[in-house]
Structure formats: structure tokens, C-alpha cells
Amino acid sequence: MSDKKRILITGPVFPPAGGVSIHLKRLYEFFSGSFDIDFADESRTIKPGIFNIRSFRPGPYFKMINKSDLVFIHSGSQLLRFLHILVARLFQKPVLLTFHSYPATRYGLAKKLESLFLASVNMIIAVNEIIAKRIDLPEKTIVRHAFLPPLLGKEPELPEVVLKWINNKREEGFQLVCSNASQLVMFNGEDLYGLDLCIELAHRWELQNKKLAMVFVVSSLEKNEEYYNESAAKVRSLGISDRFLLVKEPISFVSLIRQSDIVCRPTMSDGDSLTVREAIALGKPVVVSDAVERPEWSILFRSRDINDLEKVIAQTANEKLGGLNKETVSFDGYYKPYEMLFNELTGGKKYEE
Structure with a gap:
């Protein structure tokens, strides 16, 4: 049995290609050697061997969350986001949540419900400052853009x-x-x-x-x-x-x-x-x-x-644009903060920006 920590990632799994699915693909490619990573796929494209939330099979879903050491949510749907947070907290699992977008028009009951659910999340990643301000939970929100360099x-x-x-x-x-x-x-x-x-x-x-x-x-x-x-x-x-x-x-x-x-x-x-x-x-x-x-x-x-x-x-x-004439792909500063977060939230060293 593996002694690696297990992370359950929820969100759209590649393919099809999109900003979020590529982000998740690169997280998996980089960290699959040091963590056991499972997916709860939210894409409409069913992939063999990957659990899809649209299969409406609660048994495997609950089992995946129960086995995980961290639930990492990338859902675009507010309803699915609420579901993952609720079930993760019922199983007393730490939750890391990334907002890849956040509508400016969210208010009223939807906003109150979201604030209630977000209060139980361990940490939130906003992909830009605008989203962070709309979430309005500075004590648990960090800003980190979604780009991860390709392997x-x-x-x-x-x-x-x-x-x-x-x-x-x-x-x-x-x-x-x-x-x-x-x-x-x-x-x-x-x-x-x-x-x-x-x-x-x-x-x-x-x-x-x-x-x-x-x-x-x-x-x-x-x-x-x-x-x-x-x-x-x-x-x-x-x-x-x-x-x-x-x-x-x-x-x-x-x-x-x-x-x-x-x-x-x-x-x-x-x-x-x-x-x-x-x-x-x-x-x-x-x-x-x-x-x-x-x-x-x-x-x-x-x-x-x-x-x-x-x-x-x-x-x-x-024109020839100076400074943009060679590949500058680097992993420094991109993947390390995620590793530190994963280690903190699964019981390791405390994360520091």
C-alpha cells in the first residue's frame, strides 16, 4: 500500500482542452510521483477509468472522498462546489478551493449560501486580485494565477x-x-x-x-x-x-x-x-x-x-520584439507553492507565501 498522501481533485478533466482542464492535467503530471491523485471529473466527456460526477453514483464518490487526505476543488458550478465542500466536511477532510472565475453579480441568497460554505474551507486560491476581492475572505484567500508551465x-x-x-x-x-x-x-x-x-x-x-x-x-x-x-x-x-x-x-x-x-x-x-x-x-x-x-x-x-x-x-x-525571442519555461515559483500547500493541508509543513 502506498504511503503517499492522497489528493482528490474535482473539476473538468482533460480532454477537452480548456484553461482549467489543462491546469489540472499539469498538476497531475507534475505531482503524480509524490502524491496519489484521484479525479472526480465534471466534464461532459466520459473517460474510461476516471470517475465522472455525472454518473450519479454516490457510493464511489463518497468512497473517494473518504480515502482522500485532501479535497482540491476546481468546480465551475456553484452547486457542485457546494456538494464537494459539504461531503468533504462530513468526512472531516481538509478542503482547498480554487476560483478560476467569479461573477460580479453574485448577491442575495446565493452570496449568503456561498459565504456559509466558504467559511468551512481551509484555504482558497483566487487566480487574480479581482476574484479575491469579490470573494472577500482575505484571511484564507491567496492570489496565484492559474498558469503552470508545460512539461x-x-x-x-x-x-x-x-x-x-x-x-x-x-x-x-x-x-x-x-x-x-x-x-x-x-x-x-x-x-x-x-x-x-x-x-x-x-x-x-x-x-x-x-x-x-x-x-x-x-x-x-x-x-x-x-x-x-x-x-x-x-x-x-x-x-x-x-x-x-x-x-x-x-x-x-x-x-x-x-x-x-x-x-x-x-x-x-x-x-x-x-x-x-x-x-x-x-x-x-x-x-x-x-x-x-x-x-x-x-x-x-x-x-x-x-x-x-x-x-x-x-x-x-x-517588428522584432526584444526580450520575447526564446523560451523561458521554468518550474521555479510555479509548482513549489502547490507542494507546500499540499504538505500543510495533509498534515505536513505549514505553508508560507
Whole structure:
């Protein structure tokens, strides 16, 4: 029997790829040698051998929590968050909770209920200062952005069809831009991840005969498959398939970033974007909307402004940006704080920032 401490992680398990599922994947890859890690998966994609909360099997779920030394919650659903906290506390298990997002509009009964549940949590991680302020529990909240550097040796190669398309563009003298969406979402009636902006951008490049091409990855079609099909049809109708590749599978975005010249993140809203931090760590210029506060080295454009996006991408393609020309992936300062937290909450050394 293993003498390693056991951690139960709740949240969306990769695949499909998304900011939270990639975060959990990297936690597992890094810590599975020093901790026994189980998952209570909340994704709609069922994976063999991984317990999924949507199976509605309370027996295995209770058993996993009872066996754990720490319950680490990453749930996006408030209801599931409450469930995990309640059951963990019933079994007297320590709880670590990460908020990857937090709506500004939570109030009334929902806010009171959440405050009641959060009072029993051992420690809370907020991925940015705004979320920490909205939670308003400074005595037990720390701010730590969600980015964890990739283990490059574990990243899969790009699919052959994608790599071939990229290599063809390279041979034709094109610079490559990449962008992505975990899934297609409408936000206030508009495209949250900016797929529509990217298609229009590629159309303008075609009309101006610019040597720029884009790969846009949609990791999952759990939502808005019809919108994806409409977008794919628009790419064909505009005649831009030779400079805009739309991918509908969860490929390694890290591998795609490494093959690209520019990374684009045209979202209308965001948390602490994994894509942006990966691009910076991998030495790539990253053009991002100003919808939220962005990390240092981000290159901003006005959110939902296609003209400004076009201008900023063109300027970025024409410039050599000093300080962003080599990969700076490092594990120092990223994984160690989690190890210290795990050790404290499972009975080891006290965590200190």
C-alpha cells in the first residue's frame, strides 16, 4: 500500500482542452510521483477509468472522498462546489478551493449560501486580485494565477494534417498566427472567443495579399456545434481556406504555439488566461484584447475592434520584439507553492507565501 498522501481533485478533466482542464492535467503530471491523485471529473466527456460526477453514483464518490487526505476543488458550478465542500466536511477532510472565475453579480441568497460554505474551507486560491476581492475572505484567500508551465517532453506532436498545412505556409513565406477556444460560447450575444474576428481578419489578409495565415483551434463542440459549422462554411465561402485553418479537435496548443510566430487572444472576457501566459513563457508575442487586466509583455488591442486588431497584428508581424525571442519555461515559483500547500493541508509543513 502506498504511503503517499492522497489528493482528490474535482473539476473538468482533460480532454477537452480548456484553461482549467489543462491546469489540472499539469498538476497531475507534475505531482503524480509524490502524491496519489484521484479525479472526480465534471466534464461532459466520459473517460474510461476516471470517475465522472455525472454518473450519479454516490457510493464511489463518497468512497473517494473518504480515502482522500485532501479535497482540491476546481468546480465551475456553484452547486457542485457546494456538494464537494459539504461531503468533504462530513468526512472531516481538509478542503482547498480554487476560483478560476467569479461573477460580479453574485448577491442575495446565493452570496449568503456561498459565504456559509466558504467559511468551512481551509484555504482558497483566487487566480487574480479581482476574484479575491469579490470573494472577500482575505484571511484564507491567496492570489496565484492559474498558469503552470508545460512539461514540454509530455506535449504531443501536432497532427500530421495540421503540421503539413503549417509547413506549406512556411514554404510560401507566410508568418503564422494561432488562436483557440475551449468551446464556442456566446457572451452578451457575441462570440466570446472571437472566432468571428479571426475569420474577418484572415479575409482582410486575403484581400490585401498579406503573407499572414492563422490556425484556430476549437477543442470541443459540446456547445454551439451549429455555430462552428456556420463558421467553417463562412471560411469556405470567403475563399480563405488556404490561409485560415479551423481545427475541431483537442490538439496540443503548446505545440502549436511553438510552431507559430504570433499568438492571438481576442476574447471579450477572460480569467487569468493560460494561453497568454504560455505564449509569454514560450517566447512568442501575444496580441490580446484589453477586456481584462493582462500580464506584462501582452500586446493589447481594443476588445471587439477588428480595425485595431488588424493594425496591432500587422505591427507585431513587422517588428522584432526584444526580450520575447526564446523560451523561458521554468518550474521555479510555479509548482513549489502547490507542494507546500499540499504538505500543510495533509498534515505536513505549514505553508508560507
